[in-house]
Amino acid sequence: MRSSSSLLFAALVAMATPAPVHAGLLVEPLRPPLPGSPRAAGAADLSTDPARALLALAADPPAGDGKQKEGEKKAKPPPAPGDLDFDLLGAEVAPQGPDPAQMKLRRQLLTFHQGVGIALYSLEVTTVVLGQLNYRDKFSTHMNTEKWRIPHKSFAYATTAAMVLNGALALAAPNPTKKPFRLDRVGVHKIAMFTAFAGIATEVGLGLYTHSREGYMDQQHLAKVHLAIGYATLAAMTVGVAALVL
């Protein structure tokens, strides 16, 4: 049985022992010795090595600690050459990790966001092409067949719905490892897509108003502005996609 006073005495003896030449170096006995080193061969003399003596005391636990596992009582054999069973850095103090449920949800939502994003870009391109054809039919050729009006309108609403859905997915995705905003790829993507969202919202209102100005002199001018904003929206969306792809 080892009392705490005997341990303390051994500790004081250890502290009183003169330091060897390399006083700046940490002693190693808490960890397995280097393979092949004299200490690995068990050559250390407990009477002259205070650290070893302390280790020996520690290996022989005081009474009342009998619940300690049997395996812990046995001294760990020195590692064989090449053995990597050592720990030079001590216990890991893990930083507070993010919530795994939130990380999983984020990944799911952003994967879905990518799929909807691809569909959104395709819809936007189609809507702009149909809008250009509609403008040409009505104001350039003056044939005014209106054959492109319903397809353009349908795709415009589908684009708007996809935009709202995708924006909602992005905003709903939690970011438990959030960092301060910076103008990186995703920063550019966010700015560009917010611009595209503003463009689409404007286009919906302006498109409806332009259609209501049938027969008025300003309709062509309004349609031209609507067309220009449509191209600008497509450009913003292209920047947003390119920021991630390129």
Next chain:
Amino acid sequence: MYSVLLATLLAATPASPGVRDLTVDPGASSIRFAITHRLHHVEGRSTGVLGRAVIAPDGKVQAMVRVPVSSFDSGDGNRDSNMQAALEVERFPFVTVKAVGALSRAAAGGALPLTVPLVLEAEVDLHGVKVARKVPVQVTFESGGAVHATGEFEESLDAHRVERPSLFFVKIEDGCRIAFDLVFREARP
């Protein structure tokens, strides 16, 4: 109580003569990684390196380096978040590398700075999966006492059971190139 007292006393006890105990200088060290996607090549780095190396008088080397996954910065906060999700940082917050090797006799003499090649038997613990490999290292013993270790190796993400993240439904490539530039200095009491 016993363990605390013991640890305190051992920390105050000097080392065996001839053993060099070195710790990584985080301010002067970095670990970089590079991954490749069909659309782009991404590089990131961490300066949050914790490491220690012990060189025995006979040239035997033990080294251990630990890097928090959350400290890697690729210059894109969103991508870093995705990387942390893929590596399940909440379960496996560190990347740890342990290595052993033996310095040649050339390292014992000669004028400083002296650069010697060394091949370490290493174990890379990433995503909770340990993979053994050989890591070639260039070790430079500086005249000021510092030891500079550089090298690189490639890790398979699949080997570490990492579910590779994807962009536009295309996964990143399996190989992750890891380069290290570590400056070790004598540990202080």
